[in-house]
Amino acid sequence: MLxxxxxxxxSDLLExxxxxxxxxxxxxxxxxxxxxxxxxxxxxxxAYMDCLEDHFDRxxxxxxxxxxxxxxxxxxxxxxxxxxxxxxxxxxxxxQRYFFDMDGVLFKFDNTLTTLEPLYExxxxxxxxxxxxxxxxxxxxxxxxxxxxxILSHYIDSPFAEREKREVLQELFxxxxxxxxxxxxxxxxxxxxxxxxxxxxDFLIDxxxxxxxxxxxxxxxxxxxxxxxxxxxGSWKGSRVEYDDPELINSLNHIFEYAVTSxxxxxxxxxxxxxxxxxxxxxxxxxL
Numbered sequence: 001m002l003x004x005x006x007x008x009x010x011s012d013l014l015e016x017x018x019x020x021x022x023x024x025x026x027x028x029x030x031x032x033x034x035x036x037x038x039x040x041x042x043x044x045x046x047a048y049m050d051c052l053e054d055h056f057d058r059x060x061x062x063x064x065x066x067x068x069x070x071x072x073x074x075x076x077x078x079x080x081x082x083x084x085x086x087x088x089x090x091x092x093x094x095x096q097r098y099f100f101d102m103d104g105v106l107f108k109f110d111n112t113l114t115t116l117e118p119l120y121e122x123x124x125x126x127x128x129x130x131x132x133x134x135x136x137x138x139x140x141x142x143x144x145x146x147x148x149x150x151i152l153s154h155y156i157d158s159p160f161a162e163r164e165k166r167e168v169l170q171e172l173f174x175x176x177x178x179x180x181x182x183x184x185x186x187x188x189x190x191x192x193x194x195x196x197x198x199x200x201x202d203f204l205i206d207x208x209x210x211x212x213x214x215x216x217x218x219x220x221x222x223x224x225x226x227x228x229x230x231x232x233x234g235s236w237k238g239s240r241v242e243y244d245d246p247e248l249i250n251s252l253n254h255i256f257e258y259a260v261t262s263x264x265x266x267x268x269x270x271x272x273x274x275x276x277x278x279x280x281x282x283x284x285x286x287x288l
Contacts, residue, residue, distance in 0.1 A: 064083050067083060068083060095145075095147075095148050095201075096148060096201045096202070096203065096256060097148050097150060097201070097202045097203070098141065098145075098148055098149055098150065098203050098205070098256070099150045099151070099152040099182075099190075099194070099202065099203065099204045099205070100134075100138060100149070100150070100151055100152065100205050101151075101152060101153050101204070101205060101206040101207060101208070101211070101225070102151060102153035102165060102169075103128070103153065103154070103207075104206075104207035104208065104225065104227055104229075104230060105131065105134055105205060105206060105207050105225045105227075106130060106131060106134050106135055106138065106151075106172075107128040107129065107130050107131065108128060108129045108130070108131060108227070109128075109207070109227070109229065109230075110128070111229045119156055119158065119161070120156070120158045120160075120161075121160075122159075122160045122164075123160070123164070124158075124160070124161075124164075125155075125160065125161050125164040125165050125168070126160075126164040126167065126168055128168075130172065131227070131243050133243065133244065133245065133246065133248045134225070134243060134248065135172060136248075136249075137248045137249040137252065138173060139172075139173065140249050141249070141252075142173060142175050142176060143175075146175055146176070146177065147177065147180075149176065149177075149180060150180045150181075150182060151169060151176070151180065151181045151182060151183075152182045152184070152190050152193070152194070152204065152206075153165065153182075153183055153184070154183070154184050154185070154186045154187075154188075154190070155183045155184070155185065155186060156186045157185070157186070162183050165183060166178075166181060166183070169181060182194070182195075189214055190204075190211055190214065190215070191214050191215060191217075191218040191220070194218075197218070197219075198215065198218040198219050198220040199219060199220065200219055200220065200221070201221070201259070202215075202219075202220040202221065203220065203221045203222075203223060203255075203256060203259070204220055204221070204222050204223065205223045205225050205241070205252070206222070206223075206224070206225060207224065207225045207226070207227055207230045208230070209224070209235060209236055212224055212236065212238065216238070221239070221255075221259050222238055222239070223238070223239045223240065223241060223252070223255060224236045224238060224239070224240040224241075225240075225241060225243060226240050226241065226242050226243060227243040228243065228244075239255050239259075241255070
């Protein structure tokens with residue numbers, strides 16, 4: 001689930017609890033069932049907590065919870081959600097993010113196929129040979145900044161493709177956060193699936209020019225991964241790295257370090273935050 005989806009889910013849960021409370025509060029006082037109200041609110045609270053625990057780093061969540069307790073805020077309030085959102089963005093999304101493609105980047109793309117049928121066979125994506133240096137590079141980056149590493153890859157409408165891609169990633173990169181694996185249906189724009197939209201210090205390492213162009217148009221920094229089949233005409237004029245570069249990780253780090261990244265993240269996120277909080281603050285009075 002993307003971060004925006006998580007906050008939408010939290011908002012829906014707050015609305016559900018609030019609606020239940022409002023509906024019951026308007027009932028005949030003589031027939032008011034307080035036990036039913038409490039049970040309903042408990043269900044909403046539990047679902048809310050489950051959503052938080054599923055989609056946010058536990059240490060971060062606990063820190064925000066302690067802050068709210070010191071301020072006298074309810075953990076289920078809009079103020080809590082506001083603090084959580086701001087802290088999460090500050091700690092996670094204000095940093096550089098690195099998005100790696102799979103086919104043609106982490107794994108060798110088979111350009112000898114004469115038909116598409118093999119792509120739909122079980123085991124095809126599981127058995128693609130890796131680009132050894134690229135895999136090693138990603139493993140190194142995961143030890144340095146695990147929360148900043150993402151996979152952003154297309155998958156075809158095969159019954160096996162998405163599952164096999166996730167499985168092989170888990171085997172090669174066990175420390176990779178599953179929430180940072182973004183698999184996009186083939187034909188859709190990758191930038192539309194990036195949490196909190198593409199920002200200036202988001203880097204995409206991809207082998208396909210069209211993906212790189214879309215990334216740049218969305219405001220990100222695009223880096224072409226040149227393999228043994230994709231740069232025959234030299235049409236890409238931006239930053240690039242080579243699949244057989246023994247210093248691949250140093251080459252990438254050099255680009256990451258010297259890329260110009262000046263956009264203020266708060267400016268990108270402020271409209272979304274204001275919209276959500278206007279709705280959520282009206283729910284804070286019921287203690288959800």
